[in-house]
Amino acid sequence: MHTSHDERATTKRTLGQYLAGIRLDRKMSLRAVEEATNKQVSNAYLSQIENDKIQQPSPNILHALAELYAISFENLMEMAGYLMGTSGRSDTER
Template sequence: MATEDDESARPKDGPWQPQADTLGSFIRMQRQLAHLSLREMAAMTAVSNAYLSQIERDLHQPSLKVMQSIAEALKIPTADLLRQAGVTESDATAGTSGADESGYVDTERAIKTDPRLNQAQREALLGVYRSFLAED
């Protein structure tokens, strides 16, 4: 549980800070969408659940190796996690459309990474989208 002390323990400046708050909440949201507990994700990433909790609460900034491990466990591209962390350019600034090599847009990825949606909206959209695919 976050307390006022947790807030004061957060770094207030540095190169990660503009995106730091969104990175932890993004990781937590993706973990919840994957229906994983912290302990389950810790087992999948070989990172302690205490450290994962601190990452989600923006108390620590994960290394690239840890971010790759988290991305694999969440079944999202590492590039998406790096973009969320502000380490790489967004698709818009990189000049790509979010389409894969075949030209198809990865709709589930777009839904999961859209910062304008809350968790309930993401789950609802994913459910509807998957139901359309199941009918084919």
């Protein structure tokens, strides 16, 4: 099997895939996240985000997850489409 496309896949991951990857990396279950955020992020809601059913969760949810996972809130906001990225833009895309 060829895995050369994996490098590009990491840059084009969805918000859900990114969050799922971080949660798994932290070895946390959906329920553990729910508990850790004092039910601010329900396990059902997080599951829907991770499965790309919800592609633009509220900033409050993103902030709770950023705090819990110790990751960039701005990055999550950008991935959810709330902020325009400065790094991802290229002059050739018109």
